[in-house]
Amino acid sequence: MTTIQEAVPRERAAVRREALYFAVRNGKLMTGLTIVLALLLLGLIGPLFVAAAPNEYSVKAMSPPTGEHWFGTTTFGQDIFAQFVHGLRATFAVGVVGGGIAAVIGMVVGFVAGYVGGLVDEVLNMLTNIVLVIPSLAVLLIVNAYLGIRSVAVQGLFIGLTQWPWAARAIRAQTFSLRTREFVDLARMSGSGTGRIIAREIAPNMSSYLFMTFILLFGGSVLIASSLDFIGLGPTEGVSLGLMLQNANQWSALQLGMWWWFVPPGAAITAIVGALYVANVGLDEVFNPKLRET
Amino acid sequence: MRRYFGRKLLIYGLTFFVAVTVNWMIPRFMPGDPVASMVARANVTKPEAVEAMRAYYNNLFGLDQPLLTQYANFWGALLRGDFGTSIWLFPTPVSQVIGGAVPYTLALVVPSVLLSWVVGNQFGAYAARRKLLDNTVLPVGYVLTAMPYMWLAVLLAWALGVIAGLFPVAGGYSFSMRPNLSWTFFLDLLHHWTLPFLSLFLVALGGWAIGMRNMIIYELESDYSTYLSALGAPARLIRRYAFRNAVLPQITGLALQLGVLVAGALVTEIVFAYPGLGSLILKAIQNKDFFLLQGAFLFIVLGVLIANFIIDIVYVVVDPRTRAGMAGAQA
Amino acid sequence: GGPSTPTGPAPSQGQSQGAPADADPNQLPRGETLYTTGTQWGPPANFNPIREWDSAVGTKGLVYESLFHYDTTAAKLTPWLAESGSWTDDTTYEIKLRPGIKWSDGQPFTAKDVVFSFELGKMETIPYHNLWNWLQKAEAVDDQTARFTFSTANYQEWDFMLYTRTMVPEHIWKDRSEKEVLDGINENPVGTGAYKFLSKDQDRVTLQRRDDWWGKTALNMEPKPRYIVDIATPSNEVAMGLLLQKGLDLSNNFLPGVANLVQGNFGLTTYYNEPPYMLSANTAWLVPNTAKKPMDDPAFRKALASSIDVKKIVEGVYGNLVKAASPTGLLPQWDKYVDQDVVAKSGFAFDAAKAKKLLADAGYKDGDGDGYVENKDGSKISLSLIVPSGWTDWMESARSIAASAKAAGIQITPDFPDFNALVEKRGKGDFDLVINNERQLSNSPYTYYEYLFQLPIQKQQNTVNFGRYENKKAWDLVQQLDQVKTDDTAGMQKIISQLQQIHLDDLPVIPLWYNGLWAQSSTSVWKNWPAEAGSAPKTPAVMWRNWLELGGFETLTQIQPAAS
Amino acid sequence: MMLRLDHVTKVFRIGAFGGRTVTAVKDVSFDVAPGEVVSLIGESGSGKSTLGRLILGLSRATGGTITFDGRPARAGKDYYRDVQGIFQDPFSSFNPVFKADRVFAMIKESYHPGVPEGEWAERVRTALRDVRLNPDQVLGKFPHQLSGGQLQRLLIARALLLEIRLLVADEITSMLDASTRIDVLNLLAELKTRGLGVLYITHDLSLGNYLAERTIVLREGAVVEMGPTGDVFGDPLHPYTRELLSAVPRLHEDWADAEDPGTCLYHERGASGGLLEAAPGHLVACARSKTC
Amino acid sequence: MSLQVSELRVHYRTLRGDVRALDGMSFELGDGEILGLVGESGCGKSTLGKSLIRMDGRMRHVGGRVVLDGRELPIADDRAMNDFRFKEVSLIPQYAMSALNPTRKIRRMVGELLRSRGAALDAAELERRMDQVGLPREVLDRYPIELSGGMKQRMVMVISTLLDPSLLIADEVTSALDVSTQKAVARALLGFRDSGYVKSMIFVTHDIALTHHIADTIMVMYAGRLAEKAPADALVKAPRHPYTRLLVDSLPEVGVRYAERRLEGIAGSPPSLLDPPPGCRFRARCPLAGDECAEEPPVAEVAPGHHVACWKA
Ligand SMILES: Nc1ncnc2c1ncn2[C@@H]1O[C@H](COP(=O)(O)OP(=O)(O)OP(=O)(O)O)[C@@H](O)[C@H]1O
Ligand SMILES: Nc1ncnc2c1ncn2[C@@H]1O[C@H](COP(=O)(O)OP(=O)(O)OP(=O)(O)O)[C@@H](O)[C@H]1O
Ligand SMILES: [Mg+2]
Numbered sequence A: 001m002t003t004i005q006e007a008v009p010r011e012r013a014a015v016r017r018e019a020l021y022f023a024v025r026n027g028k029l030m031t032g033l034t035i036v037l038a039l040l041l042l043g044l045i046g047p048l049f050v051a052a053a054p055n056e057y058s059v060k061a062m063s064p065p066t067g068e069h070w071f072g073t074t075t076f077g078q079d080i081f082a083q084f085v086h087g088l089r090a091t092f093a094v095g096v097v098g099g100g101i102a103a104v105i106g107m108v109v110g111f112v113a114g115y116v117g118g119l120v121d122e123v124l125n126m127l128t129n130i131v132l133v134i135p136s137l138a139v140l141l142i143v144n145a146y147l148g149i150r151s152v153a154v155q156g157l158f159i160g161l162t163q164w165p166w167a168a169r170a171i172r173a174q175t176f177s178l179r180t181r182e183f184v185d186l187a188r189m190s191g192s193g194t195g196r197i198i199a200r201e202i203a204p205n206m207s208s209y210l211f212m213t214f215i216l217l218f219g220g221s222v223l224i225a226s227s228l229d230f231i232g233l234g235p236t237e238g239v240s241l242g243l244m245l246q247n248a249n250q251w252s253a254l255q256l257g258m259w260w261w262f263v264p265p266g267a268a269i270t271a272i273v274g275a276l277y278v279a280n281v282g283l284d285e286v287f288n289p290k291l292r293e294t
Numbered sequence B: 001m002r003r004y005f006g007r008k009l010l011i012y013g014l015t016f017f018v019a020v021t022v023n024w025m026i027p028r029f030m031p032g033d034p035v036a037s038m039v040a041r042a043n044v045t046k047p048e049a050v051e052a053m054r055a056y057y058n059n060l061f062g063l064d065q066p067l068l069t070q071y072a073n074f075w076g077a078l079l080r081g082d083f084g085t086s087i088w089l090f091p092t093p094v095s096q097v098i099g100g101a102v103p104y105t106l107a108l109v110v111p112s113v114l115l116s117w118v119v120g121n122q123f124g125a126y127a128a129r130r131k132l133l134d135n136t137v138l139p140v141g142y143v144l145t146a147m148p149y150m151w152l153a154v155l156l157a158w159a160l161g162v163i164a165g166l167f168p169v170a171g172g173y174s175f176s177m178r179p180n181l182s183w184t185f186f187l188d189l190l191h192h193w194t195l196p197f198l199s200l201f202l203v204a205l206g207g208w209a210i211g212m213r214n215m216i217i218y219e220l221e222s223d224y225s226t227y228l229s230a231l232g233a234p235a236r237l238i239r240r241y242a243f244r245n246a247v248l249p250q251i252t253g254l255a256l257q258l259g260v261l262v263a264g265a266l267v268t269e270i271v272f273a274y275p276g277l278g279s280l281i282l283k284a285i286q287n288k289d290f291f292l293l294q295g296a297f298l299f300i301v302l303g304v305l306i307a308n309f310i311i312d313i314v315y316v317v318v319d320p321r322t323r324a325g326m327a328g329a330q331a
Numbered sequence C: 001g002g003p004s005t006p007t008g009p010a011p012s013q014g015q016s017q018g019a020p021a022d023a024d025p026n027q028l029p030r031g032e033t034l035y036t037t038g039t040q041w042g043p044p045a046n047f048n049p050i051r052e053w054d055s056a057v058g059t060k061g062l063v064y065e066s067l068f069h070y071d072t073t074a075a076k077l078t079p080w081l082a083e084s085g086s087w088t089d090d091t092t093y094e095i096k097l098r099p100g101i102k103w104s105d106g107q108p109f110t111a112k113d114v115v116f117s118f119e120l121g122k123m124e125t126i127p128y129h130n131l132w133n134w135l136q137k138a139e140a141v142d143d144q145t146a147r148f149t150f151s152t153a154n155y156q157e158w159d160f161m162l163y164t165r166t167m168v169p170e171h172i173w174k175d176r177s178e179k180e181v182l183d184g185i186n187e188n189p190v191g192t193g194a195y196k197f198l199s200k201d202q203d204r205v206t207l208q209r210r211d212d213w214w215g216k217t218a219l220n221m222e223p224k225p226r227y228i229v230d231i232a233t234p235s236n237e238v239a240m241g242l243l244l245q246k247g248l249d250l251s252n253n254f255l256p257g258v259a260n261l262v263q264g265n266f267g268l269t270t271y272y273n274e275p276p277y278m279l280s281a282n283t284a285w286l287v288p289n290t291a292k293k294p295m296d297d298p299a300f301r302k303a304l305a306s307s308i309d310v311k312k313i314v315e316g317v318y319g320n321l322v323k324a325a326s327p328t329g330l331l332p333q334w335d336k337y338v339d340q341d342v343v344a345k346s347g348f349a350f351d352a353a354k355a356k357k358l359l360a361d362a363g364y365k366d367g368d369g370d371g372y373v374e375n376k377d378g379s380k381i382s383l384s385l386i387v388p389s390g391w392t393d394w395m396e397s398a399r400s401i402a403a404s405a406k407a408a409g410i411q412i413t414p415d416f417p418d419f420n421a422l423v424e425k426r427g428k429g430d431f432d433l434v435i436n437n438e439r440q441l442s443n444s445p446y447t448y449y450e451y452l453f454q455l456p457i458q459k460q461q462n463t464v465n466f467g468r469y470e471n472k473k474a475w476d477l478v479q480q481l482d483q484v485k486t487d488d489t490a491g492m493q494k495i496i497s498q499l500q501q502i503h504l505d506d507l508p509v510i511p512l513w514y515n516g517l518w519a520q521s522s523t524s525v526w527k528n529w530p531a532e533a534g535s536a537p538k539t540p541a542v543m544w545r546n547w548l549e550l551g552g553f554e555t556l557t558q559i560q561p562a563a564s
Numbered sequence D: 001m002m003l004r005l006d007h008v009t010k011v012f013r014i015g016a017f018g019g020r021t022v023t024a025v026k027d028v029s030f031d032v033a034p035g036e037v038v039s040l041i042g043e044s045g046s047g048k049s050t051l052g053r054l055i056l057g058l059s060r061a062t063g064g065t066i067t068f069d070g071r072p073a074r075a076g077k078d079y080y081r082d083v084q085g086i087f088q089d090p091f092s093s094f095n096p097v098f099k100a101d102r103v104f105a106m107i108k109e110s111y112h113p114g115v116p117e118g119e120w121a122e123r124v125r126t127a128l129r130d131v132r133l134n135p136d137q138v139l140g141k142f143p144h145q146l147s148g149g150q151l152q153r154l155l156i157a158r159a160l161l162l163e164i165r166l167l168v169a170d171e172i173t174s175m176l177d178a179s180t181r182i183d184v185l186n187l188l189a190e191l192k193t194r195g196l197g198v199l200y201i202t203h204d205l206s207l208g209n210y211l212a213e214r215t216i217v218l219r220e221g222a223v224v225e226m227g228p229t230g231d232v233f234g235d236p237l238h239p240y241t242r243e244l245l246s247a248v249p250r251l252h253e254d255w256a257d258a259e260d261p262g263t264c265l266y267h268e269r270g271a272s273g274g275l276l277e278a279a280p281g282h283l284v285a286c287a288r289s290k291t292c
Numbered sequence E: 001m002s003l004q005v006s007e008l009r010v011h012y013r014t015l016r017g018d019v020r021a022l023d024g025m026s027f028e029l030g031d032g033e034i035l036g037l038v039g040e041s042g043c044g045k046s047t048l049g050k051s052l053i054r055m056d057g058r059m060r061h062v063g064g065r066v067v068l069d070g071r072e073l074p075i076a077d078d079r080a081m082n083d084f085r086f087k088e089v090s091l092i093p094q095y096a097m098s099a100l101n102p103t104r105k106i107r108r109m110v111g112e113l114l115r116s117r118g119a120a121l122d123a124a125e126l127e128r129r130m131d132q133v134g135l136p137r138e139v140l141d142r143y144p145i146e147l148s149g150g151m152k153q154r155m156v157m158v159i160s161t162l163l164d165p166s167l168l169i170a171d172e173v174t175s176a177l178d179v180s181t182q183k184a185v186a187r188a189l190l191g192f193r194d195s196g197y198v199k200s201m202i203f204v205t206h207d208i209a210l211t212h213h214i215a216d217t218i219m220v221m222y223a224g225r226l227a228e229k230a231p232a233d234a235l236v237k238a239p240r241h242p243y244t245r246l247l248v249d250s251l252p253e254v255g256v257r258y259a260e261r262r263l264e265g266i267a268g269s270p271p272s273l274l275d276p277p278p279g280c281r282f283r284a285r286c287p288l289a290g291d292e293c294a295e296e297p298p299v300a301e302v303a304p305g306h307h308v309a310c311w312k313a
């Protein structure tokens, strides 16, 4: 513990700067982030530039990619690129909502269980375990089947509500080890209450960890949402990459040789989630000095 | 030890209880009337007949009793292994419908889960060994895990099935076959099983490989590895230890992932029209067959719980740390 | 492997017939097996012919048979189990059975079985229970003769009954309770038909031809496939994949884009080799809720009808696999009942300008300039059009309808509740617009008009008249139609013409397009599939429930092994 | 007496649902007066830290009472105005993601919200100078940029800002270099002269000896011997104390083995369970308390 | 002479440049000698220990040689070093608590380790050595987690010396133990030397008093360099280097009390090894420092076996 001390640079904010230094040099992180950001950007500004509404029929049905329709058109002559950019939005939205909600619940449960401990921990832990072992897709299937989800937000909400347990578990474990660190006691002796200690002492300490948790939850939400969409339990209005997949599949895109309908949405989901995972490994390497070398 | 399992059993018991209760509650507190759709599908015109039918089905499904009684009956029936009657496949009992599908799902899930776990772990351990492998092979792992199950499945079905004609794209065995105990039939089963298995296997494989790689890297950095190499132990031995120790958390990972994998299997089955639970669930949803849906749900929950419990036992058997932890355990 | 419950007698029976390729009883010879799909979507649920809507494929039509078949081309009943049937007086119908027909367990089929089968309808929950509202008595005069005495002779409906009701063996069914009759699985079906169930599994049923079937001699007919395997595919695209792999001979699924495959060199045929490719099976209707404003106004409904660009749906959504419906909504098979004068005078067609004018004339104006017209009292019109979630082609169609209605100034929002919710809303009348196609082709347009006009309106309208259209005159006419003899075409035409006038004047429902009799067949193993061209059979090639009596069975007897 | 412990017991429940228990502190009574340094000595796991945490209100005693100025000691703003603690590891006492001087800002927020910024800054600087730190060298830095000694002294300065009266110092020198260690010890000793009471927890007997007026030897949660430091070290009565003392490596002497306690010295004199006053203020427990 | 280290320079590569953790260390270690290595935290003690057996990824051998029993140790060559590890040089690491594979029973692990080094497990010998450090035999059939800290420490000790290495490096093996266990472990180490399991030993610690008890010679390091090396008694009683003197003076002893005698620490802190100042590295804190200290002081032998690197010694 003390040995590192000397080696660590003595300038201000060195930790952060060092992280940044390794971050920009980390191929995994940079590649991952670039892909995700590029797709995010496409989803954000794409719809502004694409004239066609995503579900509008154009004249040319089943057209392969051309200069006019970059990604070709569907059986009904909808512009796939327009669907794609709108779909990206929805997919990111599901990721943010689902991942966000799961992260928030996971954090609250994890922090409280880990910090407060005792009976509260026992109860929360049991709750976590229960939600953890119930297969979430099965729950989502049932709930969605009865509810008939209408919007991306609701879908995200339900995904978030079932996704949190492992995050809670991980955060609880982390909190547990941080709780015994002495600065927590010091904060208590400085008159801070539980909430404040969690928010201002423990959480900042695991910010990188929380961020990585969110990334994983985000990716998971996107995948789950696409599965739900595919089964036909997705949002009934609008477009998402999962719905595009479902439609392409339902209208036998591949069998009819319309690969341009089926491939882009799946590839985009894979790219987003994969890039996030890669970036996550990169982040891990940045934040964890042990993994940096060799 | 007894305490540990007692505790686990308690959690599983509670989980099951919660699952059953939620399962019971949803159809009763959600909008929509299963009986209405049932009646609507029988081509009955006359209002009296409609009413008669409605009353008949309500009685059949026990929807005409007080809620608490319904709940108690639900449990009673459940314990008798009675999941009710399927609406979509009326009048087949749900347990029978599920029973027909389960072997297929198990045949798909169990090997793909176990094999992907074994192979993925090897693969990850291998990747952690060399920088080159790490940087070239592992991205493949990332891409695989990031793939939506059904996307890969459809691509496989199309490429290897329709285009290349190597594998059938639907069914559990040839439609020209009747089940029998022969090599031909077994090979045929295998032939149909290959593609769905492959798509499940590949996606899961990536996840395990990545997990293992990270675990191994940590293990190789750990004190006992350093100590062993300081004593000049060959890399072979160190890796063997690291692998074993890294595999242990992966066992827990297996338990955690089970739900996800089952979900993947459901989607994959749908793509390949594999006659397992997945196809069943899809149809149950489309036909609003809540009883079937509930039965399938309970079955999956039960399956996952049992699998979890087995994994728990295995884990305790193979990892001495848990045993010590159980004795001394910090809260 | 999956469990399999062989039903019916042991397969060795087939062997004793000395049929070829019996070396491996577990492997069906490809050249003698017909693979079909498109009816069953999951494991076979039951073999109960009373459950016409969800019994295993072939239960009715292949295993159990009806007294007559109905020939849709010739528009007449074909004697089947019955040798003949006739009205001996206005309220008495007598059936002569063919001699020598045996149940598959060897017992003779007699008039007592016929009477028993019809009398099952006395049970309240049996779907044809209402037959007994006007049927007084059924009796077996002798072994070959059954006599029916009616209080009211509903000739049209009776003909329908004659070819839709299956005959079940009294000696096996007589002790069954009501619950068993309606809800029994009927595990080992004993029928008179040409096939018996060989095995079933999660995703299939296999039927085997009975070589001792009575029809071989009596009808001089023999279905060609020795085995029929009906595959339960969970979705259309799987069926398409199978078809492309040539593992499937007949797909009765809606396969979007199949036109491309028919045109291309994939060995696929359909009835027509150009649009619409398929025969028509039923009409898709747009049903306005006439109990609500402004759908209660015929003028508004007519404007709505003119605003819908059905052609766009036919081309855009269906890729020309369906045909736009005639204004009367009557299927092409019923063309002779269409009164062209009425259509010419009162029919409608897509014409946005005309729709606008109709709206304006009727007093619907866009007062606030939002591009949509308002009610006469100035309140906003905002209609929702519901179709079941997941029915993609209909969802697309609904979007298309909304778009073209917008052009005419009517605001329609497509809404996709799940099927269950939709059924409930539809039954309660809690909707604005809904698409429906629940009536199939039948022996008589009577079934269509009954669907359109049936009264009285109940709290729940479960199967007919979802729009809650009340027109006593129309309903009286429908009942009159029922009582016209089925060979009295002119008499029928006269009443139907009046009904058409009412329909077109009032437009309680708006016909949209004819849904296809989806039938895509592969010629790799079986040929001579029904087609419009040449000497090919003209019967429908479908395994759908209730369609085997409408010519589906006859198709099986006419196809040929491609190898021969 | 400022701080008084009366038959304090702490039982931890461990394992699932608290199935098993560990008695970390067993029936401990002592007191600390203002300006007095009491050292608490014992092997690892003897309950020293647990006692410290009990006094600081960071955990609750299972039995017995702890009073401060006659009032029960309970965690809370008021209590911490008078009583503060410093822990073994200076590095983990600071939140690594924040600058080290945040510890001052935190007490300002809680205890001196009204003090103007300028004045507060001046107070901080004074306190830092009191602990012989150069404010310019330590302010505005992250914990890892400071040495263990600097950090440890920052913590003491922090306590001083509150004008506390009792300091619980739990092994505060074990992570420090020999030379830095002595600096910190000297600082504590100085504070004592200002009237601060100190509970000095250590397992290093020489350190306890250097600083404390009184020494308490703990073993398995119970007091084994306590009394004026000179008496305890000069004339250890309990065999355990002797064993401890003999194990301490000394620069100029060799290790000697402690002699076998043989028979119980105090049993007959009625020390079973309780403590026996062998000399004025020098208490000792029965040598084989478990069997006696 | 069993070990000769000359002008050893080992650096750590870091982002800001090299940390010169060992900057020209030279010393010798005789047969049967126990060398106590003391010094302030971060002065390079562990680095020295690691250099002699296994350098980690960031360490770089910049210069100097190490000769053990007349053979040069290829310390920069990880592969070549393997022949020497365990057999010639061995290590009891600081992290002995976690040095054993948690999922193997100890007997099995030891067997596998020995086999991998081409040696057979002599169970009798193993048990004899365990007896010597007071470990019950059933320990062999336990998992590491089932042992207490002191037991693990001693078990590692036994394992590390099983092949009778010539040189044993013990890095802070007692720091985490309480006094009684500390005493037991230290005595066991002495016993190992006396039984000839190891020829010589480097005992790294920062506890001078403890070192004094077991070491024959004590070497004091300061900022990557040797400050003083002398027989244990001489170093404690008559230190020559000002740093050593101040260090020894600052040690509280049982019996020394603040009230009676106030000990003093050493003001200031050691220089950064990233870019150490020229000349004597202790200059900035040294009460005796003079102008000549701007030059780097050579290591001089002021008495037999007593080496000091100071102009003022
Ligand atoms: N939070 C806790 N939960 C359960 N047991 C605990 C807890 N804290 C301490 N203990 C137990 O109480 C006993 C006393 O621990 P404590 O930390 O007070 O010892 P110590 O004298 O401070 O030891 P050290 O010198 O190692 O710091 C130990 O057996 C320990 O395992
Ligand atoms: N992995 C590393 N990377 C960079 N610098 C390091 C590394 N390990 C040690 N150092 C630096 O090398 C110098 C010597 O470290 P070393 O660990 O040898 O000290 P030490 O004397 O053993 O200290 P301690 O008593 O704290 O164990 C220190 O200044 C330290 O900061
Ligand atoms: Mg402690």
Ligand SMILES: [Mg+2]
Pocket: A003, E045, E046, E047, E172
């Ligand atoms: Mg060190």
Ligand code: NI
Pocket: D264, D265, D266, D267, D268, D272, D286, D287, D288, D289, D291, D292
């Ligand atoms: Ni006694």
